[in-house]
Amino acid sequence: MKGKNKKDAILYAAQETFGRYGYAGTTVKMISERAGVAFGLVSHYFGSKEELFVTAGVALVEDLMEYLNEEIRKAHSGIDGIQMFMKSYLSYTLQHRNTFPVLLRCSPFSDVQIDMDRTRISIKFQQLLNIIRECVERGIEDGSIRDLSIDDTTTIVYSNIVGTVRTRFLSPYDLPNLYEETTEFVVRSIKARD
Secondary structure (H helix, E strand, C coil): CCHHHHHHHHHHHHHHHHHHHCCCCCCHHHHHHHHCCCHHHHHHHHCCHHHHHHHHHHHHHHHHHHHHHHHHCCCCCHHHHHHHHHHHHHHHHHHCCCCCHHHHHHCCCCCCCCCCCCHHHHHHHHHHHHHHHHHHHHHHHHCCECCCCHHHHHHHHHHHHHHHHHHHHHCCCCCCCHHHHHHHHHHHHHECCC
């Protein structure tokens, strides 16, 4: 591997390792071994373990947002946007099941008890909420979503996504249709009545 490929390999290894073992359970040595690079190269590219942890989360959210924005462009209405956002977000978690758990560990909703500045990751998560907000606003304007509080509805939609993903990844419950049923429930709950 050369240059950027080594950096990408470290980032991917960090996402996998932090996602699996958490911040406290992960060492830089584990990441370097997983990436197949020299230990010192991790510090060279990312500085501290804390910086790598946050960078791993930010990179994954950026990739997720790119994917979501591509999918939402196809929406014909606000409610379609919400449905596409949820389906795409939840599908993304399964497509990236080896790396996505890093977001469960470093998100603003995480219960990880480490003292670090998560401002960058919080800003990225706010951007996810802004996408939902835009869909809700659009839906109220085009009549596909009931006249609801935009802020409350945005938070409730995202809370359902977060809870569903955490249930899928962190609980012992095997609910094969959880993602589909959560999406249908949310859409049914906010959709304008015919």
